[in-house]
Amino acid sequence: MPISETWLLPDGVADVLPEQAQVIETLRRDALDFLASRGYQLVYTPFIEYIESLSSLSESNQDLDLATFKVIDQLSGRLLGVRADMTPQVARIDAHVHQVQGVARYCYAGTVLHTKPQGFNTTRAPLQLGAELFGSDSIDADVEMVDLMLNLIKTVGLVDGIHLDLGHVGLFRSLVKHAGLSRAVEKQLSDIYQRKALPELAEFTQTLKFGSDFYALGRYSSDLNALQTHLSAAILADDAFKLAFDALQTTQTEIQARWPNLHIGIDVVELRSYHYHTGLMYAVYAPNRAAPLAQGGRYDGIGEHFGRARPATGFSCDLYALSAGQFKQTTIVVAPKGTSHDLLDAIAQVRLQGLGLIQLLGNDDFNSIPHATHQLVNVAGEWKVEQI
Structure with a gap:
C-alpha cells in the first residue's frame, strides 16, 4: 500500500500551518525581546545530549525522567536523551559552561519532546519558552520571576481575567520533617492533598503525630489567616515552617502591590513536582483553560549535579498553548x-x-x-x- 494512503503523524504530534505559525513566531519574538529588555540573556541548548547531563533533575523529578526519550549514541555507545525540559540544560550552562559570579539571568525558546502528553489535549512536542535566575536565594528573586511571568503574559496579549496561584512546598515539607513521617506516609498524604479529599484527609490524619496540623494544612490551604489560626504553637514556632509561611505572605503582598487588579489565589497543598521544587511555586491561569499558561518555582541546588550548587528560580510556558485559537491572515x-x-x-x-x-x-x-x-x-x- 502506498504511503500516501497510510501516512499519519504520531499521536500528540502535529503540523503547524501558516496562519497559526505566524502567530506563534510573533509571540516567540515578542517574548524574547521582552525578556532581553529585562536583562535575561538568550541561550540555545542542544536537542539531544548524554542522559547524565539531562538527569540533574531526574533523581528529584521522576516524572521528567519518564518523559525523556532515550536512545543509544551510534558513535560512543552511550545513552542519549532527547530534552524533555530545558531547565536542566540551562542549569548545566550556569554551573559548568558559563560560570557567572553573582546573579545570572537566562532565557530560552525551543522544542522539547515528551514520551507521553503531559496533560489533557496537549502536544508531545511543546515549543517551550522560559526564564531562569541563578545565584539568589532572596524572596526578591521569586517576586521578580513572578512579576516577569505576568508581564510576559501581558506582552502576548492574554492579561484579561488571568489568575495567579501561589504555593510553597516548604510548609508541607517542614511539617513532615517535624512530625518525623516515613516516605510512604508522606507520599500518601501528598496524594490526598492533590486530590483535595478532605474526608479522607480527616480520617488519615487522626493517628498521625501533629495530625490536626496536617488536616488544617489541607482544610485551610487557600486562606493563610485561617491556616495560621488553626495551626499548633509548636508548628508556628518551627523555623523552616515560619520561613516558608513568611515567604508566601511576602510574595502575595508584593505581587498584589504591583498588580492591584490581579486575582491571587493561595494553595499551600498544591504539590505538583513536589520533589523537584524547594520553595515558592507559581502558576498563571486564564478563563476557560484548565492548564496553566505558565508555571514555575524555586529549585535551589540544581547545579550540584555539575559541581556548582546554586539557588535558582524560573518559569516556562508552551508557546503552542499560549497561541491556541489565534490565527493571523498574512498580507x-x-x-x-x-x-x-x-x-x-x-x-x-x-x-x-x-x-x-x-x-x-x-x-x-x-x-x-x-x-x-x-x-x-x-x-x-x-x-x-x-x-x-
Whole structure:
C-alpha cells in the first residue's frame, strides 16, 4: 500500500500551518525581546545530549525522567536523551559552561519532546519558552520571576481575567520533617492533598503525630489567616515552617502591590513536582483553560549535579498553548511578471514596508496564488497596491 494512503503523524504530534505559525513566531519574538529588555540573556541548548547531563533533575523529578526519550549514541555507545525540559540544560550552562559570579539571568525558546502528553489535549512536542535566575536565594528573586511571568503574559496579549496561584512546598515539607513521617506516609498524604479529599484527609490524619496540623494544612490551604489560626504553637514556632509561611505572605503582598487588579489565589497543598521544587511555586491561569499558561518555582541546588550548587528560580510556558485559537491572515501582495525599472522599484518599496510580495512566474496568473490578499497594479503610470 502506498504511503500516501497510510501516512499519519504520531499521536500528540502535529503540523503547524501558516496562519497559526505566524502567530506563534510573533509571540516567540515578542517574548524574547521582552525578556532581553529585562536583562535575561538568550541561550540555545542542544536537542539531544548524554542522559547524565539531562538527569540533574531526574533523581528529584521522576516524572521528567519518564518523559525523556532515550536512545543509544551510534558513535560512543552511550545513552542519549532527547530534552524533555530545558531547565536542566540551562542549569548545566550556569554551573559548568558559563560560570557567572553573582546573579545570572537566562532565557530560552525551543522544542522539547515528551514520551507521553503531559496533560489533557496537549502536544508531545511543546515549543517551550522560559526564564531562569541563578545565584539568589532572596524572596526578591521569586517576586521578580513572578512579576516577569505576568508581564510576559501581558506582552502576548492574554492579561484579561488571568489568575495567579501561589504555593510553597516548604510548609508541607517542614511539617513532615517535624512530625518525623516515613516516605510512604508522606507520599500518601501528598496524594490526598492533590486530590483535595478532605474526608479522607480527616480520617488519615487522626493517628498521625501533629495530625490536626496536617488536616488544617489541607482544610485551610487557600486562606493563610485561617491556616495560621488553626495551626499548633509548636508548628508556628518551627523555623523552616515560619520561613516558608513568611515567604508566601511576602510574595502575595508584593505581587498584589504591583498588580492591584490581579486575582491571587493561595494553595499551600498544591504539590505538583513536589520533589523537584524547594520553595515558592507559581502558576498563571486564564478563563476557560484548565492548564496553566505558565508555571514555575524555586529549585535551589540544581547545579550540584555539575559541581556548582546554586539557588535558582524560573518559569516556562508552551508557546503552542499560549497561541491556541489565534490565527493571523498574512498580507500577500502579487506583482505581475516583468523587469522594467519602475516595476522592480515598486516591488522593492512594497517589501520595504514589511509586506510579503510574490512576483508571478512563467505562465502564472493571479489565480495561481490562492492565498494572495492584494495585487500590485499600474494605475495611470503609477504602481499601487490594491486589495483583491
